[in-house]
Structure formats: structure tokens, C-alpha cells
Amino acid sequence: MESGLGGIVMLAATPIGNTDDASARLRRALETADVVAAEDTRRLRDLAGRLGIEVKGRVIAVHDHNEGERAADIVRVAAEGGTVLVVSDAGMPTVSDPGYRVVSEAVATDVPVTVLPGPSAVLTALALSGLPTDRFCFEGFAPRKAGERVRTFGALAAEPRTMVFFEAPHRLLDTLRAMSEAWGADRPGSVSRELTKTYEETRRGTLGELVAWAEESQPRGEIVVCIAGRPAEALGTDAAVSEALARIDAGERAKDAVADLASTTGLPRRELYDAVLRARQARAADEPPR
Structure with missing residues (x-):
């Protein structure tokens, strides 16, 4: 019409x-x-x-x-x-x-x-990212508050699709750091800025590399972040424990997170659950008293 x-x-x-x-x-x-x-x-x-x-x-x-x-x-x-x-x-x-x-x-x-x-900034950045485009999800702007970012990224820890986010330049570094902590510094991603404009730029690399780049360059302009989904291959015990902790921090029950990860990684459920308990206890011991 x-x-x-x-x-x-x-x-x-x-x-x-x-x-x-x-x-x-x-x-x-x-x-x-x-x-x-x-x-x-x-x-x-x-x-x-x-x-x-x-x-x-x-x-x-x-x-x-x-x-x-x-x-x-x-x-x-x-x-x-x-x-x-x-x-x-x-x-x-x-x-x-x-x-x-x-x-x-x-x-x-x-x-x-x-x-x-x-x-479309979403599709333009996705096409430029060099990441898988057969399945993707758009997550909008990441939460501004640190605690909400942790919960949001924890809930996305098992997301297998490429994820696309909008972000403001002054919050980009904090967001990339939170993503790296939640999903690992070796997770591939890209940051695109000023799309279709004179100074268009797309930076690709691991989250660890993107954090270092953002620290040094302090990019400006309208920004779109693309992050690869969780790899399909089975996770090791340490990575599975880290993901379980992130999902628990996001509000998921420990038993549910462990059961899901055990089924997708092939790790023994009891072994993984015990490792998660030990990690939570160690983390609690390291926290300063209130």
C-alpha cells in the first residue's frame, strides 16, 4: 500500500x-x-x-x-x-x-x-560484525545500573544466538566489561559506531580485546554492539561453574541452572552441583563483612 x-x-x-x-x-x-x-x-x-x-x-x-x-x-x-x-x-x-x-x-x-x-542500525551492524547471522536476537539498550546489567547478562549466558545491543558511548566500556565478566573475555564480538556516516567504524575481536580498545580509544557516536552466542560445543567444568553462577545471580534456582548445564555439557550433575556450591562458598568468604 x-x-x-x-x-x-x-x-x-x-x-x-x-x-x-x-x-x-x-x-x-x-x-x-x-x-x-x-x-x-x-x-x-x-x-x-x-x-x-x-x-x-x-x-x-x-x-x-x-x-x-x-x-x-x-x-x-x-x-x-x-x-x-x-x-x-x-x-x-x-x-x-x-x-x-x-x-x-x-x-x-x-x-x-x-x-x-x-x-536499520540493527541489521547494518549485524551484517558488518562478521558473526553468525542465521539466528540472532535484539536486546535493545543494556541496563544502566550495574546490578541490573549483571542480572541481564547472567540470564543471557546460555543464549546461542548472536546478540545485538544499542549503547551510549559513555556507558560502552562498563557494558563491555560486564559482558566480559559474564560471558568470558574470549567471546567474539564487534562494536560499530557512526554507521553510514563519514567516520563509520567497526571494531571486531574478543570481549577482552574490545574492552582494551574501548579503554584506550574512548569511542564516540551512536553505537551498536554485536556479541556471539554461546558456542555449541560442550563447556568445561570451570566455564560451566562460571555460567551457573551468573545465572544464579540473575535469579535462577541453582538446581535448575545446574540441571540445564549438565544436560547441555554432558558433565555429571552431582559433580557440577558440588563445584557450584564450592564456588559460591568461596565467593561468600571473599566478600567483605557488612
Whole structure:
């Protein structure tokens, strides 16, 4: 379905850096939509200026803080025969960006929804990473607080798929360190920054190497991190104990974590459970008294 048919909500991907990546469909939709719901109206006007086009429809701001309140009104425009275009600052709406509530409202009220595909930081970084792409998962932004990062990465310790994360430059080093502690310094990964822009860069290596690089270079710009999933081969006892501890820290029961790891590694369950108990006792003994 194309812009101009009316009675539809359109999600449109916008350039993630290079304006030349704007599609012809995006240009037409920006010029003809009755309403353009933009994450940041100033950035939308700037994009239109760089594209040399005029946004003739009504422009409204729809962001994380007001989308819930405005979703019904936006969808009502389409229900009454209008064309609504939803755009975020960069990339595809709904992917760590506003748009999900609008789509949910449209689906709930049986209003047609379509997508104008285009640039995606997730897929671009994944393709550049050199890691397996046949199966992957997108995890959004890593938690800001250290304790939440530990729990999140512990819960992902057994994830076999390539994992993709967004991250802010000032938190990148802490995130890479936490990943290295949770999954091992030898886990392969990549860090991509400033995708499609003049200073685009992708750094590949183990988590240990990426930590050292981030410490030295202090990278800036918009960042996407890709990390390989857990290797399919069986883990050794030490690695299995480390993974069990990470999963327990994330809230999993010790018996459940050990049972799962024993079944996937072939290690004797009782032997692994005893090793985990010893490791927990040793860790508790090393902790300073409160």
C-alpha cells in the first residue's frame, strides 16, 4: 500500500546517518501524508530540508513520554480515512523507538498498518560484525545500573544466538566489561559506531580485546554492539561453574541452572552441583563483612 490511498497508518524507516539512504517511498510519504507523527519534530524538519522536500501535512510530536496518550487520536485519523506517517529520529519506528503503541492501537481497532522499509542500525551492524547471522536476537539498550546489567547478562549466558545491543558511548566500556565478566573475555564480538556516516567504524575481536580498545580509544557516536552466542560445543567444568553462577545471580534456582548445564555439557550433575556450591562458598568468604 502506498501513501495517498488513505485510511492507513504507515511506519517509515528514516536514514540512520546518510541522507542518501532515504527511499523514494519515504520522500513521497513525507510530502503527502495527512499527519506525520515524529519522535522529534525539529529533526523531522531538518531531514525534510536535507531531502529538499516540504512536509505539507500536520506534524505532531510522538515520543516515549506521550505516545500512550496520543495513540488513539493518531489512529482515529486513519480510521476516518486519513494517511498517518510515523517516523522516529533514525531507523525503524518501534525498534527501541516510539511507534509500538500506535501499532497496537491500530491493530486493536482494525485500522490497516503498513511499513516503508529502509535503514536499520540493527541489521547494518549485524551484517558488518562478521558473526553468525542465521539466528540472532535484539536486546535493545543494556541496563544502566550495574546490578541490573549483571542480572541481564547472567540470564543471557546460555543464549546461542548472536546478540545485538544499542549503547551510549559513555556507558560502552562498563557494558563491555560486564559482558566480559559474564560471558568470558574470549567471546567474539564487534562494536560499530557512526554507521553510514563519514567516520563509520567497526571494531571486531574478543570481549577482552574490545574492552582494551574501548579503554584506550574512548569511542564516540551512536553505537551498536554485536556479541556471539554461546558456542555449541560442550563447556568445561570451570566455564560451566562460571555460567551457573551468573545465572544464579540473575535469579535462577541453582538446581535448575545446574540441571540445564549438565544436560547441555554432558558433565555429571552431582559433580557440577558440588563445584557450584564450592564456588559460591568461596565467593561468600571473599566478600567483605557488612
